[in-house]
Amino acid sequence: MLLEVKNLRKDYKRATQQFSAVNNISFSMAQNDFISIMGKSGSGKTTLLNMIAGLLTPTQGKVTINGTNLFELDDKQVSAFRNQYLGYIPQGSSLLPNLTALENIRLPFSLTKRENQSSLNYALQLLEKAQISYLKDAYPANMSGGEMRRIAILRALICQPQLVIADEPTSDLDEESSAQIMALLADIHQQGTGLLIVTHDNDVAGYSQRTLKMSSGRLID
Template sequence: MKGLTPDRRVIKIKELFREYGDGDARVVALSGVSLHIEKNEFVAVMGPSGSGKSTLMNILGCLDQQTSGHYWLDGREVGSFDDESLSAIRNRHIGFIFQTFHLLPRLTARQNVMLPLRFSDAGAAAADGRAVEMLERVGLGHRVDHRPFEMSGGQRQRVAIARALINRPKVIFADEPTGNLDSRTSEEILELLCALHREGQTIVLVTHEREVAGRAQRVIRMSDGAVVEDSKCCA
């Protein structure tokens, strides 16, 4: 209808609970979390160990499912999808960056970046071209045929970022992406994430470091499975 504002929420969750175990062994990892994340937001999720931040990220990344509540990704309620459908969502719409890179040691940078395309309809030449394009985008056009053991930690994380970008995801989830890097390399990776955000990428970053969270637009703090603060970042 004329005059309506398009819904910019790429992520919306309502009354999300995640419980593990039964009886005396029952653990409530998430306790009624509700929030939304808009397209092109850069959001940091903070909290101590056991706060629920990793559980929340796993559900948002379709690696886990809630016990109850609702999760919409880009307008589709995905919280009740079966494993096959969730796998398709992860492959086509979500990019992951992990603290430990998760690269296959025997594959080159180019081959690692191409991995998410193995279930797509992209031909071999197109997949190769896109992998090289993504590696160039993260400053590794000269390292496309090097294997992880031939690269520094920062370079390996850049390969992981290129892999996360290959399918043009709706959202990138970054789990402690600078946790295994020195301060100078961490700054380079954070600046790369900021550059991707400026280009329009939606990013959700999990961290326990204030300095890292300060690079985001918005900080969500969690404790005991609940959101205790949701604020714009002034940095």
């Protein structure tokens, strides 16, 4: 099994009260799965993704990827594991404004011991495959929202992860840009990469094989 989420919970305190942003969630996905998670704003979707990506420590439960429990690793080990196995696409604009598209895509390689020339060649291949080679030397300030999102997706792919996690990958995009983003993600999945996305858009969820719904921190039928 590629991913196993078991009894995952994240508690927060608000004034004198405690509440669970994510409340006892369990599910699993195989290597060839494409799963979407839907729910209203505040339902806990992003908190759930951040725990699965190892960016947030749960109050309870575990996340196992390829047999490794993320929360048995220290911070340095989690970062190295995430860099090797996961591609994470956060919500909104996440590119560094002082780097070109090509430099942004290659950024994760700064955390690895892989040869830089290898990352350059692969980044150029990704740009060509996504049909945006013309953006190679462009800075984020000169890109559209859809172009920046595609660069963020390619950055998530540069280390050839087994699982790509995307938080609202089409938010704030027009219909044409959204379709381009989802076509790119669908192609990634068809090549054998597991895909887990959070969305509030039924059309986006329609690309996935399976849809999970969240409400008040829980998965619902």
